[in-house]
Amino acid sequence: MKRKHLIMACTALVAVAGVYALGRWSATSTASSRAAEARDAGMPQTDALPPGSAAPATRRIKGGPLPPPTAPLGTTFADLQARANAGDADAARRLVHDLDRCGRLRAAEWNNAGTTNTLLERKTEGMNAAQLRTYQALLDAMEVRQQAADKNRELCGGVDDKMLDTLVANIAQAARLGDADARACYLGQGPLYNVRSLLEHPGVLQSYRRDATAMIESGVAAGDWRVVDLLQRAYEPGAQGLLAGMLGSDPAQHYRYLKLYRLGAEPHRASQLDRQIAAVAASLPPEQRYEADRWAQTAFKESFSGPSTTTTPQGWDACTF
Template identity: 45%
Template sequence: MRKIPLIVPLILLALAGAYWLGRSQPRPAAGADGTGADADVHAGTDRREPGQALPAAPGRGAAGGYFAELQVAADAGDLTAATRLYRGLDLCHRLRTSDWSNVLLANELLEAQTQGMTPAELENYRAQLDGIESRKQNAQRTNERCAGADAATLDALVPSIRRAAQLGEPHARACYLATGPGFDTRALARHPEWIDQFRGSVPGLIEAGLADGDWTVVNILRSAYQPDAEGLLPGVLGPDPARHFRYLKLYRLGAGPGDIAALDQQLAVAAARLSPEQRSEAEAWAETTFRRNFHGRSAVGTPGLDRDPCEFPQE
């Protein structure tokens, strides 16, 4: 029993050494023909009609060309390509953050003192090191997907979301309406023209969202029209008590039992700011829109309604 505190730290040191050795190994270089591609890149997102070609998945170091092909197809109005483009670029953006976080966590673990740990604590420590190694390997595979995507390519994330939104992709539409170019503020600092593009896109996206019976869009608008709302969308829409009441009423018509009391309170406050004529007009609009566009369908159970609108599904 007295040998355990001596043997386990040696094992952990060996694991730590293997971890850092793995970090120091160079990534395998891709062949000139781009072989070695990850065959599962973006698998399962093909929603094209039969016979329509898709860009090939990128080989290592070929992601820039892959994204360029998707960009061309998206610009031509291809919804599948536009969806793959914005989700792929979003994945590459998130990879930068996760890489840094994993390195910091690894450093913290490897600097921990194992002297005095109980066998159970040492076993937990080893499990954490194993978890770091697993995340490192997963991140490396994703890095290979993003290899070759330069700064200009990554800066295209916001325009790619806007394009997919304009083509009717509901997740992109919700995210772009909710955050606009603020989704990537670092790139926005280099592209202030995106604000004008956002301003010009908002009316059409709202109209499309309502035409599609998209409760997520209604949820975003009822919040954006609140008197104290902050953000780019409230700034573009401007204060409008009648529209605030309009979207509150529409959302109330589709709300579940658990939301009704709170919404009724909000409606009472909002109604106090309107004339009887304005209130009557807003209620009539909400009821007509609920029947015509939402077909009386409840908002209950709408996927992602209570989540961050920019939390994209990853196939």
């Protein structure tokens, strides 16, 4: 019984503010004043721009030491945001990771509470030894999860909706500054990673179109297998998603990136990829296949190393920070 009370006490929920809409997207006549407010508050400036405006230039710099990992984001946000806006890639990466953790906290606590209540309501009477061991293991796992949630609550102290609403803009900024994790997430999800924010700021879709093109080029040049996998799937006829919608279906491009991806594949994925390649190749004229094969070989030798399928296992998540 003491064990039960201890776990129930550990699972007490602390309310975390939900991410709500921050107000209507302003017209062009008010964009400059909003940008000034964003600079004063340390917020990223790209979301304050009207649709079609050019993003502020970014230059990667090396900043000083970051705050301690346990420092509450509510107290470090303004400094990290200002440094990220100035081009500090380490600050941008840290800001994305912390904001993402805080954005997930409310859902994690809700799920933990439901799972714990269900677990505690189970009757142990009549369980055999093996079942009791399994039940104890589940209790221990819930304690570990609760301890992680407690740490996240400490990290997210002082975080408000306005800070959480900057997550997508900060993912974009970290990606522009060369962070591979942020680049994969932004290409794969873009503004859709926070739909509430997208509905309030539809102009960010124009920023996505502009930024995604540059990120594709930098990702391929950097030998990022995640970018290659995202591209081969986006170009496939019938593909869905923001990147697919921007690029449009193109069997020749699909074949090109699929062939590059195959060059780095591990043996256990090779036969499946070969069947996909053969199916696409049947719809292409010989000259397109030849050009794509030559491009893939050249790109592989110049920029890529390591197995493509280890970096992007089946079902991989582009937004795992």
